[in-house]
Structures are given as structure tokens and as C-alpha cells.
Amino acid sequence: xxxxxxxxxxxxxxxxxxxxxxxxxxxxxxxxxxxxxxxxxxxxxxxxxxxxxxxxxxxxxxxxxxxxxxxxxxxxxxxxxxxxxxxxxxxxxxxxxxxxxxxxxxxx
Amino acid sequence: xxxxxxxxxxxxxxxxxxxxxxxxxxxxxxxxxxxxxxxxxxxxxxxxxxxxxxxxxxxxxxxxxxxxxxxxxxxxxxxxxxxxxxxxxxxxxxxxxxxxxxxxxxxxxxxx
Numbered sequence: 001x002x003x004x005x006x007x008x009x010x011x012x013x014x015x016x017x018x019x020x021x022x023x024x025x026x027x028x029x030x031x032x033x034x035x036x037x038x039x040x041x042x043x044x045x046x047x048x049x050x051x052x053x054x055x056x057x058x059x060x061x062x063x064x065x066x067x068x069x070x071x072x073x074x075x076x077x078x079x080x081x082x083x084x085x086x087x088x089x090x091x092x093x094x095x096x097x098x099x100x101x102x103x104x105x106x107x108x
Numbered sequence: 109x110x111x112x113x114x115x116x117x118x119x120x121x122x123x124x125x126x127x128x129x130x131x132x133x134x135x136x137x138x139x140x141x142x143x144x145x146x147x148x149x150x151x152x153x154x155x156x157x158x159x160x161x162x163x164x165x166x167x168x169x170x171x172x173x174x175x176x177x178x179x180x181x182x183x184x185x186x187x188x189x190x191x192x193x194x195x196x197x198x199x200x201x202x203x204x205x206x207x208x209x210x211x212x213x214x215x216x217x218x219x220x
Contacts, residue, residue: 094156097153
């Protein structure tokens with residue numbers, strides 16, 4: 001099956017810093033999504049981005065499908081950005097394949 | 109519009125028992141999928157339902173089963189519980205299956 005690798009696995013930043021999270025995948029995909037899991041376990045969908053670039057406030061994402069990677073940018077980090085960020089590919093009847101996530105801690 | 113609703117939020121069971129978890133998708137969404145999250149294995153796909161039909165199943169034993177009703181609500185069942193079944197079980201819904209996925213808050217199952 002398809003492999004999804006996320007980096008870095010852990011990231012500790014000060015409030016106000018910017019960060020870039022990376023997701024590499026082993027095969028072509030037509031469905032890529034980024035999620036944020038908060039400390040209470042809730043998975044929030046940040047982006048559905050099989051290709052191209054999207055922005056939502058302080059967050060933006062870029063997927064280069066031909067090179068099999070996606071990037072999630074977080075600018076001006078806030079403590080509420082802490083949590084685990086997951087990249088997932090595939091979907092539909094085959095379900096999403098998730099990476100192991102990037103654990104982000106934003107310190108005040 | 110209400111989000112994906114999962115019940116119960118927490119469950120404690122003993123080995124050998126069975127358990128049923130419930131999921132109500134976002135209104136209008138016809139695809140419901142289930143995932144298991146554990147610290148060791150991460151998030152893994154269990155199965156996906158669309159219009160009351162299971163379209164695919166992940167690599168899980170037959171003790172894990174599910175169904176979807178005509179109103180798109182879904183249930184999953186785990187029989188003969190094992191300690192290793194302790195996990196956060198997440199339900200997600202989407203319009204047809206291949207679009208943006210919306211997750212519920214999950215059911216935390218502890219098997220003692």
C-alpha cells in the first residue's frame with residue numbers, strides 16, 4: 001500500500017514563530033488532506049488539497065503531486081496551534097492512509 | 109449544521125465482551141468510515157459504508173464489523189474483545205467518500 005512519511009516528528013516553537021511541516025507519499029494520489037488533532041482527540045480537517053496551494057488565515061498548504069509531497073505552513077504560531085498534525089492520502093472506498101504525524105508544541 | 113456525532117464518548121469493557129459504537133454523520137453525507145487510533149499503530153482504516161453497503165474494509169479481523177442504516181447512521185461492533193482493542197475509535201463522514209472528511213470526537217474504548 002501507499003506509504004506516507006511526515007517530518008519532523010516533533011517540533012517545539014515559541015509563540016509567534018513560523019513552521020513548515022512536510023508530508024511525502026510513495027505513489028500518485030488524487031486525495032490529500034491535512035488534519036489537526038487537538039489534545040482532546042478531535043481531528044479537525046484543515047485542508048483538502050490533492051494539488052496546488054490553499055490558504056486559510058495563518059495556515060496554508062501546498063501539494064506538488066508530480067513530486068509526491070505536500071507542505072503545511074503555520075505562521076505566527078499561537079499556543080492553540082499545539083497538537084498533532086496529520087497528513088492523509090487516498091480516501092473514498094479505500095479509506096485514508098495516515099502518516100504518523102508531527103507533534104507540535106507552541107510555548108508561550 | 110451539526111457535526112459528526114459519536115456515542116458513547118467513553119466505554120470500559122472486559123475481555124471477551126462485545127461492544128457497539130454509534131455514529132451519526134453530517135446531514136446529507138452518505139459515506140461513513142471508521143478508523144482506529146492507537147499509540148503504537150497510529151490511525152488505521154477499519155471500513156467504509158456508502159448507501160448501506162460496505163465498500164471496503166481495512167486489515168482487521170472478522171471480530172470487527174459494522175453496518176449503515178438507511179438514514180446514513182452507522183454502527184460498528186467488536187465481538188470477543190481483546191486487550192489490544194483498547195483504542196480511540198473515530199468515525200468520519202463525507203458526501204460521497206472521496207472528498208473532505210469530517211471526523212467525530214471519537215469513542216475511547218478501554219478493555220480490561
